[in-house]
Amino acid sequence: MFKYPDNILYFMTKRMTKRKGEHLKHREVKSSIIECILERNEEVPEPDIRIYLKKKHNVEDQSTINKHLHDLQKLDCIELIPPVKNGLRNKWNITTIKNLKNIRHGFSELRLNNYEKAINIILRELEYFDNSPDWLIYHVKFYLSASFFNTCIETGKRPLETAVVKLYRNSIDAPRQQRVDDLLKKCYISCTKHYPDFKAPEEEFIGVMYTLRFEPVLSSLPLIFELFKEHVPGLPEEIPLQIFQTQLSGTVEIPEKIPEEIDDEDLVKYVLNTLHLIRKQWKDFESTHDDLLFEHFLNHDILIGADSDDQLYFVKKSKENHVLPRGSTEPSQIIMKEAELADLKLASEMIFKYKQPSRFSLNTVDEIYQAVLDYYSRWQVRL
Numbered sequence: 263m264f265k266y267p268d269n270i271l272y273f274m275t276k277r278m279t280k281r282k283g284e285h286l287k288h289r290e291v292k293s294s295i296i297e298c299i300l301e302r303n304e305e306v307p308e309p310d311i312r313i314y315l316k317k318k319h320n321v322e323d324q325s326t327i328n329k330h331l332h333d334l335q336k337l338d339c340i341e342l343i344p345p346v347k348n349g350l351r352n353k354w355n356i357t358t359i360k361n362l363k364n365i366r367h368g369f370s371e372l373r374l375n376n377y378e379k380a381i382n383i384i385l386r387e388l389e390y391f392d393n394s395p396d397w398l399i400y401h402v403k404f405y406l407s408a409s410f411f412n413t414c415i416e417t418g419k420r421p422l423e424t425a426v427v428k429l430y431r432n433s434i435d436a437p438r439q440q441r442v443d444d445l446l447k448k449c450y451i452s453c454t455k456h457y458p459d460f461k462a463p464e465e466e467f468i469g470v471m472y473t474l475r476f477e478p479v480l481s482s483l484p485l486i487f488e489l490f491k492e493h494v495p496g497l498p499e500e501i502p503l504q505i506f507q508t509q510l511s512g513t514v515e516i517p518e519k520i521p522e523e524i525d526d527e528d529l530v531k532y533v534l535n536t537l538h539l540i541r542k543q544w545k546d547f548e549s550t551h552d553d554l555l556f557e558h559f560l561n562h563d564i565l566i567g568a569d570s571d572d573q574l575y576f577v578k579k580s581k582e583n584h585v586l587p588r589g590s591t592e593p594s595q596i597i598m599k600e601a602e603l604a605d606l607k608l609a610s611e612m613i614f615k616y617k618q619p620s621r622f623s624l625n626t627v628d629e630i631y632q633a634v635l636d637y638y639s640r641w642q643v644r645l
Contacts, residue, residue: 295340296365298310300374302379303382306354308354339368366415387418398609434554442539442540462494553584587601594641
């Protein structure tokens, strides 16, 4: 059997080890480029990236660094910002959900939710802006839970909102949801029986019933009439008229046991009661939505051993806060009552510990809390 001389085996082993080390170093360099860009909230000039790599990896060859940068650009992990005029250097940035997705899939060792820049990208995607305290609360939540942050990267706003509503209806509020489903089905069957011109599919009828829970629709008789005319034609005008006139409050009670068949004269009463139930369910959901969502990810993290003491503390204190009198965190309609103030105090504790968001990173919790109050007071409604 042929045997390699000892000196040849030595050089082959050394060469293979070198190649493996070079490969690992290439990946580390790319990862460090991403870190360098994420660590700064603004665009990063290319010379600054070179300085960063020189300090961290002793890599300074310009052609090598350029190759790494353009490799990352091709992977859609980073974006090139060309100079505005000749003679200036390129800048690089990370600005989109697509960038974050590709970084997460290609460089899973990076904990993206530790970086303020990455969190701000997600907040913009979810349409949370800094003119509402919700922006601040969600910033803290994303920092505390990588699973929450990563799910938002992958799903986006609409699918996540749909999933949370489904979770609430079919888990937390399952008994009431079952009654709503039963009532909607019986009302639809009665409509098809009593009104021969009514031909809308059941899904369309249910969609209209759920749409009526929203205040802008409910408060406009022309909108309600238009909704019925376009989506559920063939129903008597009495139904949309009664919906508007009652505003779904003070509706007549119906029996706990739903009859097999709803009489024509009782149909409006059953429709109004069903809509009242749907609207009440939505208001209850809105008051628990944020807690429900973050608590779900806490439970997930507990199951996989990724939870933290601060995450547990944040959920516990948030639930305590939200039994206090509540105002509003809607942009331009901010009313900070006891619950909102307690939430901002809790957020201030986390900002003090983790130094994010950096604009509020001050010396004490009290200083941070006061700065937060001063910041949001400009949008608060004066009562």
